[in-house]
Amino acid sequence: QKEVEQNSGPLSVPEGAIASLNCTYSDRGSQSFFWYRQYSGKSPELIMFIYSNGDKEDGRFTAQLNKASQYVSLLIRDSQPSDSATYLCAVKSNSGYALNFGKGTSLLVTP
Amino acid sequence: EAGVAQSPRYKIIEKRQSVAFWCNPISGHATLYWYQQILGQGPKLLIQFQNNGVVDDSQLPKDRFSAERLKGVDSTLKIQPAKLEDSAVYLCASSLGGGTSNHEQFFGPGTRLTVL
Numbered sequence: 001q002k003e004v005e006q007n008s009g010p011l012s013v014p015e016g017a018i019a020s021l022n023c024t025y026s027d028r029g030s031q032s033f034f035w036y037r038q039y040s041g042k043s044p045e046l047i048m049f050i051y052s053n054g055d056k057e058d059g060r061f062t063a064q065l066n067k068a069s070q071y072v073s074l075l076i077r078d079s080q081p082s083d084s085a086t087y088l089c090a091v092k093s094n095s096g097y098a099l100n101f102g103k104g105t106s107l108l109v110t111p
Numbered sequence: 112e113a114g115v116a117q118s119p120r121y122k123i124i125e126k127r128q129s130v131a132f133w134c135n136p137i138s139g140h141a142t143l144y145w146y147q148q149i150l151g152q153g154p155k156l157l158i159q160f161q162n163n164g165v166v167d168d169s170q171l172p173k174d175r176f177s178a179e180r181l182k183g184v185d186s187t188l189k190i191q192p193a194k195l196e197d198s199a200v201y202l203c204a205s206s207l208g209g210g211t212s213n214h215e216q217f218f219g220p221g222t223r224l225t226v227l
Contacts, residue, residue: 004153043202043218044154088153098167099216101153 002027004091006102014110019076021105023089026070033065033072034090034099044088048074079109113137115219117203123225129191132222136184136205143180144216145188146202154202160186190224198226 003026013019021035032051036044050056050063050072062075072091076083086104116135124130136143142161146154157176159167163183171178175194180186190197200221206214 008151043221045218046215049215090153098156098159098170099154101155103151103153 002030002091002093002100004089004100004102006087006089006105008103009106010108011105012108012110013079015079015081017079017109019079019083019107019109021074021076021087021089021107023072023074023091023102024070025072025089025091025100027091027093027100028067028070029093030067030070030091032092033063034092035061035063035074036088036090036101038086038088038104040085047087076107079107081109081111083107084109115203115205115217117201117219117222119222120220121223121225123227124193125227126195127192129189130193130224131187131189132201132203132224134186134188134203134219136186136203137217140205140207140217141183142206142208142214143186144204144206145178145186146204146218148200148202148221150199157188193224193226195226198224200224 005024034049035047038044048063050065056063060077064073088104089102090099145157148154157171158178160180163180178188202221203219204216206216208214
């Protein structure tokens with residue numbers, strides 16, 4: 001069973017702080033990594049994807065990947081109350097077709 | 112550009128009844144996915160179509176679930192008979208490509224199924 005693990009939270013951070021969301025995966029053949037945001041009662045929407053070791057930045061979001069440690073993270077700088085949502089980590093192997101999702105981490109940004 | 116459309120948005124049925132969900136993907140998207148999302152969990156892929164062919168249905172409970180994508184556009188997912196544990200949100204997604212490509216998957220609003 002290929003596992004994607006996330007701390008369910010809730011993770012609570014004050015407005016303006018950095019939120020750090022973490023994800024580990026079990027399949028060493030995994031090649032593509034995605035972060036989705038899901039507001040309560042809504043469908044997931046893609047925030048970022050990363051394929052290579054290191055950091056990838058997009059606005060206030062930074063994805064970090066360490067394949068040796070089988071670890072991917074998402075940093076949200078200058079967190080806003082509108083960032084309050086569940087963040088889903090999804091992993092895809094080169095040999096497979098499906099996205100394998102974690103259970104998600106609930107983030108709460110307090111004013 | 113219109114997004115992924117799904118209907119109905121909500122459905123309440125009794126156990127052992129049957130139910131069907133409909134999905135219309137984004138125009139031009141070859142790949143269509145059906146996911147099941149149980150409350151508090153991430154989406155789980157049930158079936159993936161590339162045009163009108165099935166490329167992955169390894170997690171589809173085939174004794175009660177069926178899906179089709181006639182003409183490679185719209186798709187229907189059916190449950191017959193439904194069980195209590197089928198209560199979930201059923202999400203349809205589509206992407207330009209599929210297989211081992213990494214085209215973004217766009218999700219529809221989902222159908223919330225409650226089985227009593």
